[in-house]
Amino acid sequence: xxxxxxxxxxxxxKNRIVGVLAGIGKVALIVLxxxxxxxxxxxxxxxxxxxxxxxxxxxxxxxxxxxxxxFKMPYIEDMEKVDVKTVRKEEFGFRTRTPGQNSTFSKEGxxxxxxxxxxxxxxxxxxxxVQFTVNDPVRFLFRVRNVRQAVRDNSExxxxxIVGNMDFDYVLGNRSVLAGMAKxxxxxDLDKLESGxxxxxxxxxxxxxTDAVKPAFNEVNEADQDMKRLVNEAEETxxxxxxxxxxxxxxxxxxxxxxxxxxxxxxxxxxxxxxAIVTEYMKAKEVTRRRMYLETMQDILPKVKQIYVMDGKEQxxxxxxxxxxx
Numbered sequence: 001x002x003x004x005x006x007x008x009x010x011x012x013x014k015n016r017i018v019g020v021l022a023g024i025g026k027v028a029l030i031v032l033x034x035x036x037x038x039x040x041x042x043x044x045x046x047x048x049x050x051x052x053x054x055x056x057x058x059x060x061x062x063x064x065x066x067x068x069x070x071f072k073m074p075y076i077e078d079m080e081k082v083d084v085k086t087v088r089k090e091e092f093g094f095r096t097r098t099p100g101q102n103s104t105f106s107k108e109g110x111x112x113x114x115x116x117x118x119x120x121x122x123x124x125x126x127x128x129x130v131q132f133t134v135n136d137p138v139r140f141l142f143r144v145r146n147v148r149q150a151v152r153d154n155s156e157x158x159x160x161x162i163v164g165n166m167d168f169d170y171v172l173g174n175r176s177v178l179a180g181m182a183k184x185x186x187x188x189d190l191d192k193l194e195s196g197x198x199x200x201x202x203x204x205x206x207x208x209x210t211d212a213v214k215p216a217f218n219e220v221n222e223a224d225q226d227m228k229r230l231v232n233e234a235e236e237t238x239x240x241x242x243x244x245x246x247x248x249x250x251x252x253x254x255x256x257x258x259x260x261x262x263x264x265x266x267x268x269x270x271x272x273x274x275x276a277i278v279t280e281y282m283k284a285k286e287v288t289r290r291r292m293y294l295e296t297m298q299d300i301l302p303k304v305k306q307i308y309v310m311d312g313k314e315q316x317x318x319x320x321x322x323x324x325x326x
Contacts, residue, residue, distance in 0.1 A: 043071055043072060043073070043074045044069060044070070044071055044072075045069075045070055045072065045079055046068070046069050046070070047065055047066065047067045047068060047070060047081065048067060048081075049067045049085075050067075050083060050084065050085030050086065051067060051081050051082065051083055051084065051085075052064055052065065052066065052067075052081075052082050052084050052137045053065035053066075053070060053079050053080070053081055053082075054079065054080045054081075054082060054137055054138060054141055055072055055077050055078070055079050056077065056078045056079070056080070057073070057076060057077045058076065059078070061138055061142065062077065064137065064138065065079075080141055082134055082137035082140060082141065083134065084133065084134045084135070084137060085133070086133070087131050087132070087133055087200060088131065088132055088133070088148075089129055089130070089131045090129065090130045090131075090132075090148065090151055090152055090155065091127075091129050092110075092113050092114065092126075092127060092128050092129070092130070092152070092155065092156065092159070093107060093110050093113045093114030093125070093126060093127030093128065093206070094106060094107045094110055094114075094127045094205075094206075095110065107127065111125075113156065114126055114127050115210070116159070116160050116163050116164065117163075117164055118163055118164065118166060118167060118168045118171055119163075119164060119165050119166050119167050119168075120167045120168050122168040122209075123209075123210050124163065124168060124171060124172075124207065124208070124209060124210070125206070125207070125208050125209065125210055126159060126163060126171075126204060126206070126207050127204075127205045127206040127207075128155075128159065128179070128182075128202065128203060128204045128205055129201070129202075129203050129205060130151060130155050130186070130199060130201070130202050131199070131200050131201040131202075132151060132197045132198060132199050132200060133197065133198050133200055134196060134197055134198075135196060135197065135198040136194075136196035136197075137196065138196065139194045139195060139196030140195065140196035140197060141196075143193065143194040143195060143196060144193055144194070144195045144196075147195050147196075147197060150190065150193060150195055151186075151190070151195075151197070154186055154189045154190060154193075155182075155186055155202070157189075158182050158185045158186045158189065159182055161185075162178055162181055162182055162185070163178070166178070168209075171207060172207055175204045175207055176204075178204060179202050179203055179204045182202050182204075183199055183201075183202035186199055186202060187199045277292070
């Protein structure tokens with residue numbers, strides 16, 4: 001009986017140990033299940049349209065994946081998503097406060113970005129935007145630590161360099177030319193850095209003189225507009241009067257040529273007629289003389305209102321009796 005009493009504590013201790021082990025086993029199974037779930041969950045990932053996945057194995061670039069459901073080795077490979085379709089934008093000299101159809105902008109506090117010196121040592125206020133997309137996600141992730149800041153720094157450097165090499169008036173009047181030059185230079189600088197981005201747009205939005213010189217600048221603009229208006233009016237008058245004068249001169253010249261041809265032809269005709277008469281006269285002088293006299297009288301008499309017949313022997317004028325009643 002004493003031995004049986006001594007065995008009971010041992011059984012209870014054994015049962016307690018078995019219960020503890022059973023609980024530990026359950027916890028281990030739960031932990032294992034969670035780990036397995038995490039492994040499976042982390043092994044698959046989804047790349048959305050317009051994105052590319054950059055897979056790194058042990059921290060080193062391994063491959064690039066396209067949109068869709070993809071697999072990677074858990075705990076060995078990591079993945080970074082890069083948006084290659086969205087157009088990113090950087091603003092200089094201003095900031096957009098409320099984007100949309102009725103966007104509002106603010107230029108206060110950004111003078112250090114926008115104020116710059118031209119080649120003829122005048123201060124000008126320039127505001128511009130740069131829009132870019134990612135064309136090489138590997139370089140975008142690994143070559144430059146802060147691509148956005150690289151775009152801002154290089155863009156400001158390029159714009160200041162171009163404006164600093166141009167005169168004030170040239171900068172004001174050639175916005176599109178300067179923007180094209182700046183875009184090419186900025187793209188070249190970023191390619192040297194292997195930034196992995198493409199500059200889609202560089203646009204100079206506002207180029208104005210500083211507030212201190214705006215009144216004088218406006219007066220110069222007004223004078224320039226007046227000059228252009230007067231030049232346009234003069235060109236209009238020139239285009240209206242000069243072609244008309246040239247047309248009139250050409251008409252007079254053509255008429256003079258026609259008149260000259262007419263006179264020459266008439267003279268030649270008269271000469272030919274006279275030569276023909278001379279030829280006939282030489283053949284029969286009296287007949288030709290008589291015919292010429294009659295032809296002349298035939299032309300003259302119808303134009304004469306009163307006719308008088310003169311006789312060489314008479315001393316007075318003998319009027320012709322008008323028997324026609326006219």
